Amino acid sequence: MAIGLPQRVSVSTNRNGDSERTVGRHFQSVIVMLMVSAILFGAIGTRLTQLQLINGARNRQRAETNRIRLVPKRPARGALLDRNGEVLAGSRLSHSISIWPIALPRSEWPIVIQRLAQILDVPPDRIRQRLEQAGYESIESITIARGISPVQATAIAEFSSELPGVRLEAEAVRNYPNGDLAAHVLGYTGEITDEELDSPTYEGYRLGDVIGQMGAEAAFESLLRGQWGGQQVEVDSAGRVISVLGDKPAISGSDVQLTIDLELQKLAETALGNRKGAIVAMDPRTGEILAMVSRPTFDPNIFTTKITDAKWEQLQGADYPFLNRALQGFAPASTFKIVTTTAGIESGKFSPEAVLPTFPFISIGGIQFWDWNNAGFGPLNFRGAMAMSSDTFFYQVGRRIGGETLIQWTRRYGFGSKTGIEIAAEESPGLVPDDAWKQENIGYGWFVGDTINMSIGQGFLQTSPLQVAVMFAVPANGGYKVTPHLLKDGTAENWREPIGMQPSTVKVLQDGLRQ
Template structure:
């Protein structure tokens, strides 16, 4: 009772509220539950109905993968059907960006970098270029070694999002043979990708970078295909949902004869320079050799820093010297002779005295033998390559006449060969060019120098071969070409409209070079009669360049061969003529073998 008496007094009204609070708690719980269920319902409605299509697409993106199929590149054949560039089976490594969250990729990239010996920054750059949400595979390395392929297979569980697959890569069965003609393939640069993305090219795609591989890229490349596949959480393919076959690139056949090319490169040896052989009837390029050279196979795998430094060396192995311009020297006397007779100022039978030198404006322009050759006709002057004979011709006909004929022969512009991106136009100097570049007037000394292919005159070995084709085919300028595309039905030549008298003088002079002039080393019994011309170009501050061009058989020419030796230090008749001889021997030996094998 004492305890009860000590309790405070509680009014009845307060006791009544305690009972009411219990009902209020229940009400609040019910209200909260209703609100929560409503909120979940609304969110579910939004996800399934309002945003249903988008979310289903995201779910599909996480389980559906687009696997691109690279098209097989077309094969390049020589004129006789021998493979110049084909394909071999190798392994390619690619990554699937969407397979992993962004924060998981660094670990995979570091592991992949060690196996492939590819800098992690390079892989990271590819990944960022594609985007972390990309569902397309991105090529990281191709042509990997068997050891690398084995290592990747062993580390499969540690390399999620990485794919190892078999793929055809470019193969050049002849190594560095005809490398400058064939070219090489390589992955698109960032600039190339921007320019070609609209054409269907993609990150990591392979394109022709030089030579025929580049010139005929649109034909050789083909069209991408692909598969839409369903994958599990580890990126393994569960099923194929759709398949678009890749369309292989088309094969092409070049005019090059690989055996004649082999002979040309052997004749050139390890001498900086070029050898070009063309058919003067059509302009078909039969051989185009340049040294130094390179092996295009090195670009089918990841090139090392040391290899790249070597390829960028001082001797410029990438440079196709057949398409680079140099002073054409006395081979150019073919043009000067044509200009003289066509001008009407010289009769085809003209005879002129020659001298140790000719003095003009206080300057002595000497003959190459420092003595002169006595009286000479046009054929005789070509046979002995008399400089003072042609100096006199240039002084009389004048610069504009000589320049006009030079351009008629096709000098000063690209020949039209498919390798135009690598070809120099050369240079035909004139009054306007000299004023613009040297702020000087054209003087008679410029005409004198130009008459013997010196001064500012520049021509490529291919242009010089084109020049020899004019007398060989009786007055037509041909368009050199590499694609053997029904060539007998194509119009590859244009008349220079030279008179019969001019053509006859050229025939006589070029033949006398061989029978009794500077090219007597080619006057051999085992070859058909041929015609030609030597040239030795001054090339300060280095040694002189050597030239020789010839065509055969003399009566019905079917091949022109021009050899050029850069800074050789010797005369054209001694240095370049033996190269031409070796190529002609190979050509006519093959011709004889083919005739003997015919039924």
């Protein structure tokens, strides 16, 4: 038998004076209130269960990251030293600005970004893009500006209450104490680009890292870089550090000693002056680069601060100051007669003491190939021909041995290939033309005239000043081709190999160059 709740009980007074009472309306209201309360408490309990049991770990982490901050500590970059320990590239103290994305809700960042952009004199979008790239929930600091001025640093400090989540930090920035001296050897540093971050080459790097962008700075990046450290700190709601919870010291990068001689570099730069060109000084025994100059040049210190659009346009001008002309291809001209002499004697078609007549010009295929003095020098041997730089002498040598033999020895000297120097990214291999190259690029094959031109370093032949230095090293060191290098390691055996010529040929070359 089901028992239901009473729907209505009433009590009231009748004509006889009896009372009649109504019961039930208020009891029903209580029941409704109890049911509503049960639903509300059930919803709250469900939400608490979700927060504590299901999302508990995530919410605890968010609570921790709202007061626990990871402050990365950038490692000091290693110095670049000359062969005697003189500093060519070091560091100086400067200030940078970083932001901590998770310090503020996303809705509050626009006001801070606007104020920060005014102080730094940069477009707000630039800061916003960096913030969005890292993510508003990121717990790692993002560097926004480096090398800021003292005025900007003071403003950041004064208006810190208006800049929550913004941090003024002291850091070491690259410094080149000799200005533009050896700029093409040293290179420069700059902030890693988005494209570089996506490259496997830079795996493990982070947004805002500074890397070598050219020269030795780029070539020895792995040695110079060091390893990041960091601090785990507790902060208050304004981002101020309350206590340090943990510390991992940064590991400084290694100093790298180069083969460059600072004093010799200064002399070479003075000798070249403002003329467009290049100078290479190399130890012929080991391949150590003692000096390397290229003009025009640039001051790598400009990359430690913000570069104006006008300055960047100037650097990209017609003179191409970033181009290292010591590594670019040019016609070697008469310096190439070392190769022609070698090929002539080693071919067996000329003895080391062979004598040839010289002329004002020689005619081949109806074309006159003139000597440089338009007169000739009379009978000459190889030594005399090198000393006088007689063109018609070497025309005859090249014609008799043929283009194939001359090309073979040209490549044996290292022409047509990169030299192996560590800054190979900026190096041209040059060009050693042959029949196949001419067919593909010119539309017809190799002629005797091509051999004639090549025998005195003209025609399509292209060699860099560094390759020419390697060529001169062969007779100077007794017949070894060296690998030019910038890293000072104290060994010679690893950097040289015999070129395969007879001692008598080496002697002729040495005598001819001395004359």
